[in-house]
Amino acid sequence: MTLYDAVADLPLEIDSCEFETHERETSSKFTRVTTEIVLHGAGETGRGEDVTYDEDDQRALAGAEFDLAGKYAFDEFSAGMVNRDLFPVGPSREDFRHYRRWGFESAALDLALRQADIDLPTALDRTPSPVRFVVSTRLGDPPSAERVRRWLDIDPELAFKLDATPEWSPDLVSELAAMGRICVVDLKAHYGDSEVNQSPNPDLYRRVRDGLPDAVIEDPAYTDETAPILDPASDRISWDAPITGVESIEALPFEPRWLNVKPSRFGSVESLFAALERCERNDVRLYGGGQFELGVGRSQIQLLASLFYPDAPNDVAPRGYNDPDPTPGLPSSPLEPPTVEGFRRT
Numbered sequence: 001m002t003l004y005d006a007v008a009d010l011p012l013e014i015d016s017c018e019f020e021t022h023e024r025e026t027s028s029k030f031t032r033v034t035t036e037i038v039l040h041g042a043g044e045t046g047r048g049e050d051v052t053y054d055e056d057d058q059r060a061l062a063g064a065e066f067d068l069a070g071k072y073a074f075d076e077f078s079a080g081m082v083n084r085d086l087f088p089v090g091p092s093r094e095d096f097r098h099y100r101r102w103g104f105e106s107a108a109l110d111l112a113l114r115q116a117d118i119d120l121p122t123a124l125d126r127t128p129s130p131v132r133f134v135v136s137t138r139l140g141d142p143p144s145a146e147r148v149r150r151w152l153d154i155d156p157e158l159a160f161k162l163d164a165t166p167e168w169s170p171d172l173v174s175e176l177a178a179m180g181r182i183c184v185v186d187l188k189a190h191y192g193d194s195e196v197n198q199s200p201n202p203d204l205y206r207r208v209r210d211g212l213p214d215a216v217i218e219d220p221a222y223t224d225e226t227a228p229i230l231d232p233a234s235d236r237i238s239w240d241a242p243i244t245g246v247e248s249i250e251a252l253p254f255e256p257r258w259l260n261v262k263p264s265r266f267g268s269v270e271s272l273f274a275a276l277e278r279c280e281r282n283d284v285r286l287y288g289g290g291q292f293e294l295g296v297g298r299s300q301i302q303l304l305a306s307l308f309y310p311d312a313p314n315d316v317a318p319r320g321y322n323d324p325d326p327t328p329g330l331p332s333s334p335l336e337p338p339t340v341e342g343f344r345r346t
Helices: 055-062 074-081 096-115 120-124 146-154 170-179 202-211 227-236 246-250 269-281 296-308
Strands: 011-014 016-025 031-041 044-050 070-073 135-137 160-163 182-186 216-218 237-239 258-261 285-288
Touching (some): 011 074, 011 096, 031 055, 031 096, 044 096, 044 296, 070 074, 074 096, 096 269, 096 296, 120 296, 135 146, 146 160, 146 170, 170 182, 170 202, 202 216, 202 227, 216 227, 216 258, 227 237, 246 269, 285 296
Parallel strands (some): 135 160, 160 182, 182 216, 216 237, 237 258
Antiparallel strands (some): 011 070, 016 031, 031 044
């Protein structure tokens, strides 16, 4: 039986649907807006989160109406999402269709599990484990190690996932390496027209490869010019933005040893579970990715990490780590194994 078989036939009854908008400033200097999708049925409530990045897309969802009422098997509900347009306006990017579909499917899975009086770990026959996490951040403009140092002053045991930019100097890379706390460096070369996208930079790639020899290198551009730099480090190259399902994994330039798993990129529960199984069969090391979730989505990615990749450098830190300024008193890594109801930590 596959992972998806364990949930596909869960009965699901939906009476109504509503939306809750969340908003918060972030360490990446933008205002994050997300929407919790709330499904009611048979006396239970299921929640998921749409992590679409465009604020206008989110605001339009808040006033939308969808007729989802009915009785389904979970797989029947999921199949119905394929041809349903979930955007009253937009989307501003095509990949946001996956993000929103995941929001609805994760809410439906939460509701179906609750209606069956079962939680996801029990359904999948897996036991939650403590979750190791890293702090994901940028280093400013001009970049400096100050933000990392401020976090380490609060908690010397923290580890980090950093967004590299061409302005990273050899001295900065040496300073970061001396800290011994950098687990992942994101080169962000697969974000298309997004403002965070970066063109391939052979000098930066070489600087990161050589200066941070123990760090996973995420989302480089694999080109004729960069391949000779990347190939010697192929066992620590990871992919994030291109990963949307099994086919996307098999389309990579070589069999990966690492992947960043962001459930919203997969769109459906079935696609996510199939990718997780494929990676387990092929000994691909996984770690969870965050998207500045403000609601239930954060607890859901933490739960998935606890079930599938608890000891990895997971970008699933409690949301306070995404605040503009480092703050004392936050939970330390690893997070304790969650108590679960449905598809949520409690």
